Amino acid sequence: MKYLLTALLLSLSATPLLACETVQLGSLEISEAWSRASIGMARPGAFYVTIRNTGATDDALAGIATPVSGKPMLHETVVKDGVASMPHAPAIPVPADSTVQLEPGGYHGMLMGLTQVLKEGETFPVTLTFREAGDVTVPVAIRGMGAKDAGCVDKKD
Amino acid sequence: MRLKVLQKMLWAAVALAIPAYGALHLLDERAETPVAEVSFRPTFSLLDAEGRVRMPSDFAGKHLLVFFGFTNCPDVCPTTLAEVAQVMEGLGDDAGKVQPLFISIDPTRDRGLELAEYTAAFHPSILGLAGDEAQTRAAAGSFRIFYEREDSSGAPDGYTMAHSASLYLIGPDGNWLRQFSYGTPASEIMNDLKQRL
Known part of the structure; x- marks a missing residue:
């Protein structure tokens, strides 16, 4: 039932292939960059992405930049004793030989001061700055407000 | 006479200690109340987007699926409302027996931010409520969140809100039934509800 529903949700929303493609930066592989559609521009958006470090050197995501947000920042959702808070994350560690996901309920980019409405089905660029590997710009798929992941077909759940 | 003064001081100390103890106890309550206790009846009196006062009695006979959040919350709140939307879709014909509520714990800001449009973007059945500060405090206290x-x-705006992130289920008689902690899959919530409906 769960899979059927997921399949249904996926088929209902056109998924741009771009977000499911992997962008390479040295030994970093960046994929599944997505965001939720926004209602207007008054509330912050969120940015999610998967970063795989295949190398032997630890790295860290130090910041993000995008033309759709006047003030993009990295945050981490922390749920402690059932209470959710959202401290600012100065940097997100990407250790050697590991995969880090910015995903709902964990690390995420908060896109404050939206400069445009995020419309489902469209994409926007985000530039990720890594301490070691430097900068890379990836396309971000805007999914529906009810989306919970990038909607890539190869995703296990 | 001296003893009387001392007695008065001691009584004053007691009078101060009782609320102080209560305050300490309240601070402890940041952790959510364990669910497996005597049932209670949470209540609220809050405004919907059209300015009408809504109370639990308005929804008598329905299960209430309640989430406390704020619309400037970019991660936890949309994620949970997306789960709620999936639950409501999955319930099919039984969906009419469940009323999902989104209670703003940032009501002043949210009232200016098209709360109804926000909740409807996830699912048309979700009703957004935003009272004043006192009504919101009272509702949260009543739900023990x-x-x-x-x-x-x-x-x-230079601030964010920390908040209990569970979904709370209230029975058709108004009694507290259970909570679903943050991240509970929609399928699990749906199966629980289907057994009750």
């Missing part, structure tokens, strides 16, 4: 404003230079 926690929320707190946190100043943050890295947040819109």
